[in-house]
Amino acid sequence: MTADGAVDLPQDPVVVLGGGLAGVACAHALGDAGEPVVLVDRNDYHQFQPLLYQVATSQLPAEDVARPHRVIFHKHPTVRVLTAEAVAVDAAAHRVTLGDGTEVAGSHLVLAAGAQPEFFGVPGAAEHAFPLYSVVDAERLRRHLHGLVREHAHAPGTKDAPEPPPGTLDVVVVGGGPTGVETAGAVAELMAALTRTGRLAAPARVVLVDRGTVLLAPFTDAAHHYAHGHLTSVGVEVRLGTGVAAVHAERVELDDGTAIPTRTVVWGGGESAAPIVLGAGVPTGRGGRVDVAADLSVPGLPGVYAVGDAANIPGPDGRTLPQLGSVAQQSGRAAGANVLRERRGVPTEPFRYKDKGIMAMIGRNAAVAEVGHRHHTVEGPVAFAAWLGVHAMLLSGAHSKTDAFLSWAWDYFDRDHSALVEMTDAPHRIAWEDTTADVPHIDPGA
Structure with missing residues (x-):
């Protein structure tokens, strides 16, 4: 801060709006080159979205998937992080109003x-x-499920809990993509563990609803069948070709005329660009995302780039790349490299996405992975191990990596671990000596 209270910012910086996978990757690329960067985000942490469902089902503490920006960039003195809400963007002027x-x-x-x-x-x-x-979403869902379970579960060795009203503990998951499939599998396994340990008289009903004809549509037919078979085997009721007509506090109505009593509807049915993008004066397309050129720049607006889930990024075949973490990270790095080229008077280069495959966790010892640009399908324990390794390595920070590995190991060797956590409190991190600096400020009530 300056003497008059104004924000002390570097001269002529690159302004990066958003501190997710794409924004952090872009700021890293520029910070590594010593370029001045101002990164703006409403949160003081970077969140790892692929593991949010594990936070929601008490498998990981929220702190393990959210790492403070100040820790991420502590070795990048030219990167200034502003934790503030952006209320307006003037893309033509390269200006963000807080x-x-x-x-x-x-x-x-x-x-x-x-x-x-x-x-x-x-x-x-x-x-x-x-x-x-978001991490806040995951914490809200975890607290909601935790409250319902604590209210209606049996005390150990007794059956003194009153019978809950129909649908009280039942969960409806909307969306048959990775988020929906992973969440449905995790919730079903949690409810089964609560039943095995005597906390519930019977496992709650878990229903997955999707308008499509298969689960995990971007995957191969083998993955479709494997995901459907495993979810069914752990008790998930899969209803395909069916959409949601309305959601109420204690029921969900489907477009086939049926209704399911429930107080918990998990929404994984799609995403669109953040609202701040729509008023930025940039050309938008599908999902309200910014249509970008091959080098990730915004046509007609010199010096403006869009990356990650805020952009419709063209792939090598001309089709828009999916909203994946790998696309976000790679596009962020590529945009940073192109900004660096422009600042040095060198022509930009087109973004070339390196397709390393896709994967989804379906349950304990069950996953599907399509490896490499040819998407060779692997399923079962091998894919499960690959999923664990890849996602642990993608986590930001040694503490988060270690905590995740230990939590997953505990879950693997003790099938009832998640039930024990659910009946007590949220999972906790290891008490690292420098944990204070490595803890984000997460407000579930925000």
């Missing part, structure tokens, strides 16, 4: 504001469903 009226502008602007849940106009979905797109 909630307190402060304006941040620079030589370039990189839009990496991420995504928000897309409810497709379904009545009641925004009010009553639980989306799973």
